[in-house]
Amino acid sequence: MSDRVSVNRILLVLLVLMVCLLLRSTLPKNAGQVPQEHAAEAHDVVPVVICASEERMGASMATINSIISNTDASVFFYVVTLRDAVRLTRCIFELQKYEPHFVPNMEISGFLPVLLPKIHLDPISYIPSCLKEIKNFVLQLNFVRFYLPLLDILHSRVIYLDDDIIVQGDIRDLFNIKLKPGHAAAFATDCDLPSTHETVRSIGMQTTYMGFLDYRKQEVKDLGINPSDCSFNPGVFVADMNEWKKQKVTKELEKWMEENFRQNIYSSAMAGGVATPPMLIVFHDKYTILDPLWHVRHLGWSPDVHYPENFLQEAHLLHWNGPFKPWNYPAVHLDRWEKWFIPDPSGRFSLERPDDDS
Template identity: 25%
Template sequence: MQWIIRFSGFVSATLVMIVLAPSLQSFHPAEAIRSHIHIDGQLRFPAAIPHRSSYRRASTFRNAAGCEPVRNSGDVCDPSLVHVALTLDLDYLRGSIAAVHSILQHSSCPESVFFHFLVSDTSLKTLVGSTFPKLKFRVHYFDPEIVRRLISTSVRQALEQPLNYARNYLAEILEPCVRRVIYLDSDLVVVDDVAKLWNTSLEQKTIGAPEYCHANFTKYFTAGFWSNPVYSSVFSDRNPCYFNTGVMVIDLVKWREFGYTKRIEKWMEVQKLDRIYDLGSLPPFLLVFAGHVAPIDHGWNQHGLGGDNVVGSCRDLHPGPVSLLHWSGSGKPWLRLDSKQPCPLDVLWAPYDLHRSWSSSWST
């Protein structure tokens, strides 16, 4: 109930904002990845990162009464843990920190949440540890060269970054004892208990996500794809629906068993030879999984708040419950807030922002 009270307050603040704001390599990646991933290692060329003092230290979040005791504190293989994976890079660091903060704040058992950060610069580990001193987490280095040769141009340059494709390799990156993981993008906040998402039934499917069957599925692929019967026949025996890959629950056991990383890579190889889509890392997931996704309530991905991939226009919430707010699209809330040109709903992201450049009055 506490988050509902906060949310009501944020909505009131939103109305104020509406008034005040303006109109407002030679190896095969799947086979070679184990030898190219270094967990908690050191990079050969560490990039300059924000000083740890750039972020305020978060409060310490403790488990509520009734939480299952964490059996082996800090042990990634503890079966009582909820595993959450996010990418962590300089461009989206502020968003990732806010996402973690939101998860901890709304979790009934925050000490039972284990975070996996996929990075191309492990020096970010120090900043995370200083911002969340009691956080259970591990940093996993993802070598950009593993996927670089497979990446094609996209409608937005940010979608071409190798780290966007790290989610394809979670089954290889995470420890074999991790059987399930929640993957989340870095431009969202969770306003409900993440354990609810964790406990979602996947109905024998490999992944679960909110589906949007009313969306025009054909637009995610080129005319050349649909006119080629070899390509388009991949959907002939299923009823595909669009889903956003920024929020997924993944059964890693099934993923490993059926080799889905290689299946995704094969479609990326097709794309390099014969352009069949224009939009980053999403279409290969649709090609492999659309029509075979366990449906999750739409409240767990109120996406599109960042506008489309070209214009970061303001968007409203979709009808229905809200468990997760997702600024997918080109408009990011921290950039719009800093520029003094926020969209009305950006005020709902601001309380989770721990960056010192933003007014401490927004901290929760």
């Protein structure tokens, strides 16, 4: 009897080892390098960059789930996390069950915060007062969008998405937007959607450069940017990687991060994430405008202000930018986000709702 138990234990151990080896083979071992089989497909897939911070992993999974559930296109995800969280992130995504019941094609890579010039020394000073509780590693990942060329992306075009997003349309339509010659990116402007204007005014959101840059500073005046020019939100954009590199966009973004460190040129009433002002400067008058329905935003700026249901149904992409995230409470339009929520198998991420025992 004991011999049989021993044999069963050995077989069980071997089975576990085989499962681990199979799981390990589903994603590349070397972070930041897309395997050759994906390189061969690089011309006919929709590549999407999304960050996955350790404590918001469930948010990234919901975004990914909404994307793959609403398209029949082949989508490849560049999932970026902090370097020391790569192993955990890979494990969580491998164990996950997505809506269509398959594991999306993805490469998980690590981001080194030391890449950030100056700001990594004192990141909290760059956070708006309403977001002071945010953790440093969430802030650091906000700057991944500056360093797209360092992700070893094998595609000439890529979509970047924040993790507080649900995609309701076919992501292929966003990817296929025609960028104007010489433009490295396409964004949705903050003045483009009449249906949201009343909501934006009621919650005090800024829609112009005045809300992001300190026009009392000479460095800002010298830019020659009209303070009433429409701003844009960089939580969703399509990037032309060749133009990005050609125009040295990353170097320009770093330049304005360093300038803010020296001169404090951001507005004290900054109306968005800390990664927004440098992008507003670098891309001013040099970006293609997205269809506004591909970036319906401000859902996270008030726990009380709602959009009409028929407007939400028409939206291709919903963005809960702001402090009131849909996995927390209070927040608005929770049903739109929960439809794509997948329980985190690691137990690190869970929904906060009023009936929770916690």
